[in-house]
Each structure stands twice: as C-alpha cells, then as structure tokens.
Amino acid sequence: MSLVSFLPARRRSRHVGEGITRPTLGVAGKLSLAVLGLFGLLPVYWLVATAFMQREDVFSKDRPFFPFNPTLDNFGAFFEDTALLSALGNSVIVSAGTAAVSVLVAGLMAYSLSKFRYRGRNLFMVMFLVGQLVPGVLLLVSLYLMFSAAGLLYTYTAVVLAFTTFTLPLTVFLLKGIIDGLPDEIIEAAKVDGLSNLAILFRIIFPLITPGLVTAGMFAFMRGWSDLLFALTLAGPDKQTLPVGMTTAFIHEGSGDWPALMAASVITSLPLALIFIALQRYFVSGLAAGAVKG
Amino acid sequence: MTMTTEPPPVRAPARSPVRAGKRTTLNGRDRTFGFMLAAPAVALFLAVAVYPLVASLGTSLYDQSLIRPGRSFIGFDNYSDVWPDFVDRLGITLVFSVFATVFPLFLGLGLALLLNARLKGRSVLRGMLMLPWLLPGVVVSFLWAWIFNDSYGVLNHVLSQVGLPEVDFLGAPGTAMAAVIIAKSWNTFPWMMVVILAVLQTLPREQLEAAAIDGASRPQRFWHVSLPHLIGPVALVTMLEFIYNFGSFDMIFVMTGGGPGTSTMTLAVSIYQYAFVEFSLGRAAAMGVLWLVALSVVCAAYFLLNKKLEARR
Numbered sequence A: 001m002s003l004v005s006f007l008p009a010r011r012r013s014r015h016v017g018e019g020i021t022r023p024t025l026g027v028a029g030k031l032s033l034a035v036l037g038l039f040g041l042l043p044v045y046w047l048v049a050t051a052f053m054q055r056e057d058v059f060s061k062d063r064p065f066f067p068f069n070p071t072l073d074n075f076g077a078f079f080e081d082t083a084l085l086s087a088l089g090n091s092v093i094v095s096a097g098t099a100a101v102s103v104l105v106a107g108l109m110a111y112s113l114s115k116f117r118y119r120g121r122n123l124f125m126v127m128f129l130v131g132q133l134v135p136g137v138l139l140l141v142s143l144y145l146m147f148s149a150a151g152l153l154y155t156y157t158a159v160v161l162a163f164t165t166f167t168l169p170l171t172v173f174l175l176k177g178i179i180d181g182l183p184d185e186i187i188e189a190a191k192v193d194g195l196s197n198l199a200i201l202f203r204i205i206f207p208l209i210t211p212g213l214v215t216a217g218m219f220a221f222m223r224g225w226s227d228l229l230f231a232l233t234l235a236g237p238d239k240q241t242l243p244v245g246m247t248t249a250f251i252h253e254g255s256g257d258w259p260a261l262m263a264a265s266v267i268t269s270l271p272l273a274l275i276f277i278a279l280q281r282y283f284v285s286g287l288a289a290g291a292v293k294g
Numbered sequence B: 001m002t003m004t005t006e007p008p009p010v011r012a013p014a015r016s017p018v019r020a021g022k023r024t025t026l027n028g029r030d031r032t033f034g035f036m037l038a039a040p041a042v043a044l045f046l047a048v049a050v051y052p053l054v055a056s057l058g059t060s061l062y063d064q065s066l067i068r069p070g071r072s073f074i075g076f077d078n079y080s081d082v083w084p085d086f087v088d089r090l091g092i093t094l095v096f097s098v099f100a101t102v103f104p105l106f107l108g109l110g111l112a113l114l115l116n117a118r119l120k121g122r123s124v125l126r127g128m129l130m131l132p133w134l135l136p137g138v139v140v141s142f143l144w145a146w147i148f149n150d151s152y153g154v155l156n157h158v159l160s161q162v163g164l165p166e167v168d169f170l171g172a173p174g175t176a177m178a179a180v181i182i183a184k185s186w187n188t189f190p191w192m193m194v195v196i197l198a199v200l201q202t203l204p205r206e207q208l209e210a211a212a213i214d215g216a217s218r219p220q221r222f223w224h225v226s227l228p229h230l231i232g233p234v235a236l237v238t239m240l241e242f243i244y245n246f247g248s249f250d251m252i253f254v255m256t257g258g259g260p261g262t263s264t265m266t267l268a269v270s271i272y273q274y275a276f277v278e279f280s281l282g283r284a285a286a287m288g289v290l291w292l293v294a295l296s297v298v299c300a301a302y303f304l305l306n307k308k309l310e311a312r313r
Helices: A027-049 A075-078 A082-115 A121-131 A138-147 A158-178 A182-194 A197-208 A210-226 A231-234 A242-252 A258-291 B017-022 B028-059 B077-115 B122-128 B137-147 B156-160 B173-201 B203-213 B218-246 B250-255 B267-276 B279-312
Strands: B062-064 B071-073
Touching: A027 A258, A027 B122, A027 B137, A075 A082, A082 A121, A082 A158, A082 A197, A082 A210, A082 A242, A082 B028, A121 B028, A121 B122, A138 A158, A138 A231, A138 B028, A138 B250, A138 B267, A138 B279, A158 A210, A158 A231, A182 A197, A197 B028, A197 B203, A210 A258, A231 A242, A242 A258, A242 B137, A242 B250, A258 B137, B017 B062, B017 B077, B017 B156, B028 B122, B028 B279, B062 B077, B062 B173, B071 B173, B077 B173, B077 B218, B077 B267, B077 B279, B122 B173, B122 B250, B122 B279, B137 B156, B137 B173, B173 B203, B173 B218, B173 B250, B203 B218, B218 B279, B250 B267, B267 B279
Parallel strands: none
Antiparallel strands: B062 B071
C-alpha cells in the first residue's frame, strides 16, 4: 500500500461499460438486498429502541416495537451507577494509553522495517505476521503468572501492555505501508542537511504520516475499548473496563435489567461509531494492511 | 490496498535488489539505528506474546494452582487429564467456527455483490451495515442475548404473536449453539462484505466488458471472470476469520458461558474455565498446547493448499 492509495480515492467518472461492471438491480436483487439489509440493521434498531423504552413497556406482553414514550431513564441509570462510571473512566484511561503507546512503538518499528535493512528484519516481520494468529486465550495463564510475578497484576500498565502487544501487528503493518510510500530521497536530503537519524524521524517522517499515526492510534483505541478477555483477567476489580463492568453488573448478577443494559451498550458503542465516521475512508485499507497483507 | 495470498515475505529483500542497491547511504551506524528502532516493539512482543507461549509449555507439565503458591512436576499427567475434554471441546469449537465463518462469508459475498450494483444511497447503506462489526463483542453478545431472551426476548414475542410455542433459545443445547453462531455471524459479515467489495473494485473491467460483448450472461461472467479474481483474497480472509473464530472468547462467554451443560464450551471458554474457575493452571496450559498443535496443522494445510493453487495458476 502506498501513500497514494492511503489517500481517499477520487470518485471515478462514469464510463460506457459501467452497466457491466456495475449493473443495476432487478426486483429479485432489490428484495434480497432488503432482506439481508434488515437482518443487518434490525438488531441495531432494537438495541437503540430498547435503550429508549419505558421499563413497563419493555416487560409488558403487548410491547410496542417503537418507543412511543421515549425516556432517558435508562441512560440516567448508567450515570448513577458508580461501578459503571468508574469502569467508563478505566476504559478511557486504558484505551487512550494503548493508543499512545501503540502509536509510538509501532511508529518506530514501522520506520525501521520500511527504511532499514539489518539482520533479523525478516524474522521480525514473520514474528508479527504469525503472532497475530495466536489466540490471546493461549497466553492467558502465562501472562497472569508473569504480571503477578512482576507485581503488575491488576494495574493499568499490565492491561495497556497486553492490549498494545496484540495491536502491534495491525498498527505496524498499517504504518509500514504508509512509510513505504515516502521516497528515500526525503531521508537522504535531510541527511545532507545534517539532521540526525532521530531528528529525521521525529521532525520529518512522523509529521508527514500524521494521518496514518492518528488512524493507527484509533485502531489501537478501539481494540482496547472492545476487549473483554485481558481486561477480565489482568485488570482486576478496581481497574476493570466497561465490557467487564457491564458483564459483571448485568449478566453474572442476573439483574435482568435489559433496558439499562441496552442503554449502557449504546453508551459503550458511541465512541466507536464516532471514530468510524471520522475514519471511514481509511477503514478497509487500514485494516486490510494489518490483517490481510502478508 | 494491496492484498496478496503469498505466504509471509521471508525472502522479500533478496527478491528486490533494486531497492537494496538504492540504499547506498546506509552505513553500519544507520543499520544499528534501524535495529534500535525495532527494539521496543520486538521486546514487547517477545515478552508479552512469545515468552508466555513458550512458558505455557513448561506450565503444562506442572500441577500448579492459581490460588496456592508452589507447583510440582507431574510430567504429562495434565495432558492425559484434559485429553477427553480437549477432543470434545475441539468438536464444539469446530462446529462453531466453521458455521460462524461460512455464514458471514456467504452473507458478505451476497451483500457485496448486491451493493456493487448501481444503487441510490449505496454508500450510506454500506456504512450503516458496518455497524454490527463495529460494536464491541460484549455489546453484540448482550444484544443477541436480549433478542433470544426466553421470557421477554423480541423473537419469542414474535413467535407467540403468530401462535407458535416460545423457545428457550439460550437454555437448550442445540438452539444455544445456533444462537451464538447467528450472533457471531451478524458480528462478522460486514468485514467479509467490505473486503469482497474492495476486491470487486479491482476486477479487470476490460475482461468483464469483453465477456459481455462475447455474449456471456451475468452468472457466466461472475463464474468465469469475477470468481477467479475473488477466490485468492476471499480464501485468505476466510482462513483468517476461521482462525479468529476458533479462538473467539467474548461472545460465547457472555451469551452462554459455555452452557447449557458444555454444549457451547469452546476451547477458549474451556481454557478460561480451567484457569480461572477451577484454578488449575497446568491443565489450562496443557489444553492450550494441544490447541496450538491443532492450529499449526490447520495453518500448514492452508499454506500447502494455497501453494498448489498458486502453482496451478
């Protein structure tokens, strides 16, 4: 992936043969699209609708499918729950920490892989490519013992380190693809001007790839925000993030307060939706660089 | 976006002498600097991913508890203890990951082909259809647990309104598995969809047009022109999705916790159960090692198959 392909694609102009590459849909096609589309979207609707419904409506036998008397009570319940609020705070800290550490570590690594040739470089690439296939649950026991021995168990540090590590394959290859698109002449010119290696990296390369760094940071943030497994085992009761907090509050204690759970779910999903809207253009190319390129 | 079906580029630099030759200014000091830049990421990866994997080999040979200090060497006892469980959970995991990979694949393929058409509001629809994939795994699990809920779930509500008996979806073994597969498929299909859509953009326009002029029907064009281009990238994402599903933890953990009984107890949930419910770290590690062996077999099979396909092309 070059820098050029990372930039938003320009809208292609219509041309003569477009009916072939991009046909119009018949009735059957429109019908299938409607069915599949509804399967995709109805559950999302139900998530949001339940969050705004009156409790008596949700649990009544002739429940409406539309929140006729929409209420914010379910959201209010979230902001009165101190456990969930502290989980929200933890989520912000841990995800932002993951984003910051990931961008720095992955940025250095990507520059190294892209512009330098040294022994072990290929080994590193293979390690990251294969490493992302190893399921996190296989490392759970050892990670727990390791962080426990290091006195890091139930700290933000442990969770951020775990999140960052498993985000690295994605962020490193995403950024490497972008740096690959920068011509070597930039570096050589900077060198002729007498800049040190570090100055080149921080004053020339990183500023040039700022959109890429932001994208990588957002991906890392989303991973940290969504994860359950590591947050559940390494964060402990005090540092638990929203996914863990919600699971313990609603599922394991069997409260059955579904409207409140849906409201909490909407709150949890909102930052991700906003990030998606902001980064929509880079999403596929970015993720494909990390997950598929190989 | 570039997508290749090649195995990791082990010998990439050797194959690109031009690039290497251009780097005349790179002296030994620069090379050291490059290595130093890689150090933090590599150190982190070695410490938090590679070391734990290797260490679990050791742990699997010990009787070690999560809550009691100390451990004693017991050889391969853990392996013989977990073997029957492993076989059982492997079957459950395979059922889950095969269906949770195939359904989204066909859903995604269908939607991609439909959305590739000329259509009003196409990009809006495509954006909205990304939502299921965007939601955190726990939210997807809560949502579907709510939809499938036995007393107040919307699905049972609809069933009773059309006069059908209500079903305790998450409380019966067969339907519980179907429910988690549906939830996971709903969660993954957008990803398949966008990947296939992206590949569809790169189809050779000239070939499609030539085929059309030669009188090939739309299905024929799909089968003979589009499909050969799709198959490589799609096989790769399918394979990756299968591996991810194989290790998927959060949705089953939240929706069923592995139950009822052990009917949805996949390997991932099972390992968690061994380690953090039964506190038997040795057994959890042994289970993980067996899993790793199975995973390696699957990966090797894929790469062999892929090589054969590439050779034939």
